[in-house]
Amino acid sequence: MHALLELRDIVKSFGGHRAVDHVSLALAPGEKTVIIGPSGSGKSTLLRAINFLETIDSGTILFDGREVGYRTVKGKLVLDKPKHICKLRTQIGMVFQHFHLFPHMTVLGNAMEGPVTVLGAPMDEARKVALSMLEKVGMADFAARYPASLSGGQKQRVAIARALAMQPRLMLFDEPTSALDPELVGEVFATIKQLADEGMTMIIVTHNMGFAREIADRVVFMENGSLLAQGAPDEFFGEHCRDPRIQSFIDRIF
Amino acid sequence: MARSAALTALLVFCLCVPAWAAPSGGQAEADALLRRAADIMVTGDLKGAVAVYLQVPAPGPEGDEGQFASSRMQAARLEFAAGDYPAALNVVDELLAVYPDNIEAVRFRASVTDAMLPQWRRLLRDTVKFVPHLLKGSVMTLMLVFFTILVSPLGGLVIALGRISNFRPLSRACWFVIWLFRGTPLLLQLFFIYYGLPAIGITLRPVPAALIGLGLNYSAYLAEIIRSGILSIDRGQMEAAEAMGMTYWQAMRRVIIPQTYRVILPPVGNEFIALIKDTALVSTIAMVELMRTADQLFNASFNVTVLGLAAVIYLAFTTVFTFAFEWLEARVGAYEQR
Structure with a gap:
């Protein structure tokens, strides 16, 4: 079985600063990868590069075994036509640290927006899909509410439902609980865990080691834009961790 | 008889001369009054000027409208300027009683009654x-x-x-x-x-x-x-x-x-x-x-x-x-x- 997503030698710089430095990563269908690492290590940039919110300087992105997203013009990578980029993005759901719900739409409206506007689904069909996804994250009772009236945890669960309504094949979570009050973290994690148990392929950037350990098939450690180590959670969080840098980072977190 | 004829002649003379002389004599008098009133007005005695203007007599049926009209209009304007609207109306009405078609008087009367309306x-x-x-x-x-x-x-x-x-x-x-x-x-x-x-x-x-x-x-x-x-x-x-x-x-x-x-x-x-x-x-x-x-x-x-x-x-x-x-x-x- 080939990888659902494969990153080869990804490089991304901001000005002179190299945010992502020759990173390669492959993700089998159904695999849950958690990326950890200190702030500014390039985790979020890497994640955002996967759905083209950041354009990479060099490297290759393969989705479903096909090279996607870029053409080479005069030796430089150029982002593909918007039409193709949009098509790819419909298959990749993204959940942001700060939710980014659409405040002028109801909870239901948020969840319906993708199917209706992007996929062109009929209203009643989109409503059905949206409601079932809201049901899944436990927010169906709030369908008529506006985001401003929700707690952070509720907002994030709606954001997850909004991404799921597009029926993506890959979910990206960018620090999904970092903006939440501690008592609200649990409900969001439970939702993500449930999704993981259903077999969704996902990449999660998080600072929460407990969650990483619980959900990950593989943990990836990044520092200064480089992918320093990857392995099963037990290798990372076990008593005898190989790499002293990872050990010291984990010690600092706990 | 001769004495009575002489008396009659005198009487006729007395009666006729003024009647004969009245137009020219009246006009001269009116002119004098108008001039006097103007002189008084210049001194600032507006009430006094009005009194003189009002002495200009109304002419007979065949008489001249001009002096009488201008005297009454002047008097009315002075009263109006002094703020005595009813007096101004009275003066103008005096003119209109003799010459109901005097257009200047008609217009002036309208603006006086207008000014008398409440705000x-x-x-x-x-x-x-x-x-x-x-x-x-x-x-x-x-x-x-x-x-x-x-x-x-x-x-x-x-x-x-x-x-x-x-x-x-x-x-x-x-x-x-x-x-x-x-x-x-x-x-x-x-x-x-x-x-x-x-x-x-x-x-x-x-x-x-x-x-x-x-x-x-x-x-x-x-x-x-x-x-x-x-x-x-x-x-x-x-x-x-x-x-x-x-x-x-x-x-x-x-x-x-x-x-x-x-x-x-x-x-x-x-x-x-x-x-x-x-x-x-x-x-x-x-x-x-x-x-x-x-x-x-x-x-x-x-x-x-x-x-x-x-x-x-x-x-x-x-x-x-x-x-x-x-x-x-x-x-x-x-x-x-x-």
Whole structure:
């Protein structure tokens, strides 16, 4: 079985600063990868590069075994036509640290927006899909509410439902609980865990080691834009961790 | 017999001479009275002058109207100037009793009775007289306002989107349009369009010229307001929209622009209220709207009430807008309420 997503030698710089430095990563269908690492290590940039919110300087992105997203013009990578980029993005759901719900739409409206506007689904069909996804994250009772009236945890669960309504094949979570009050973290994690148990392929950037350990098939450690180590959670969080840098980072977190 | 004849002759003489001499003698006397009255008036003794004027006798049926009329009119004017309106009326009525058709007296009487009306009656009458004309002028004002409100948000949106475009020539061009129309007086723009364009072969009638001027000017202003509204929306909104597969235009239409409404509504309301007043400027390019109508009525009547009424009508329009925008603001931003 080939990888659902494969990153080869990804490089991304901001000005002179190299945010992502020759990173390669492959993700089998159904695999849950958690990326950890200190702030500014390039985790979020890497994640955002996967759905083209950041354009990479060099490297290759393969989705479903096909090279996607870029053409080479005069030796430089150029982002593909918007039409193709949009098509790819419909298959990749993204959940942001700060939710980014659409405040002028109801909870239901948020969840319906993708199917209706992007996929062109009929209203009643989109409503059905949206409601079932809201049901899944436990927010169906709030369908008529506006985001401003929700707690952070509720907002994030709606954001997850909004991404799921597009029926993506890959979910990206960018620090999904970092903006939440501690008592609200649990409900969001439970939702993500449930999704993981259903077999969704996902990449999660998080600072929460407990969650990483619980959900990950593989943990990836990044520092200064480089992918320093990857392995099963037990290798990372076990008593005898190989790499002293990872050990010291984990010690600092706990 | 001879003595009685002589007495009769004397009597006839006495009776006849004055009768014969009266016209010339009376005219001379009246002239003297008029001169004396004028002399007294110069000293400032107006009451005294009036008394002398009133001594000018009424001429007989065949007599001359001139001296009598001018004496009574002078006296009436002096009484009027002194503020004694009833006295002025009495004097004028004296003249009208002899010469009911004296047009000067008829007009003067009308203005005296007018001045005797209570303030509110006069105001009411002026209002009834002027308001229909002003409202007729207002139709044009409202037409200009509604057209500009219809067109300028669209023009503003196009210019704003062009301005934030990554395509340099477009963004520069939009910058230039804003720079040009924000940087020169609207009055000058109207003049240029109406009087200037014919020089290069484009002759516009006043209404299209006014609509083009107002439309462009307000598009330029609204473009900056709309642009500020778009820039005020969190970047994450665009990212979230794009991440779910929307194109730039879908994201703009469905996500970004609807969120700008609550941000831009107050300044847009401000602009539209300014617009109501700015339409007065088109009166300078041969258009008859509310301001021009008021100006014409005022110049014909020198009645300040016209200007007050025009102000009230402008205020009524701006008040409607003020409340309409307050109502809109409350509705459009409602989703932010908990």
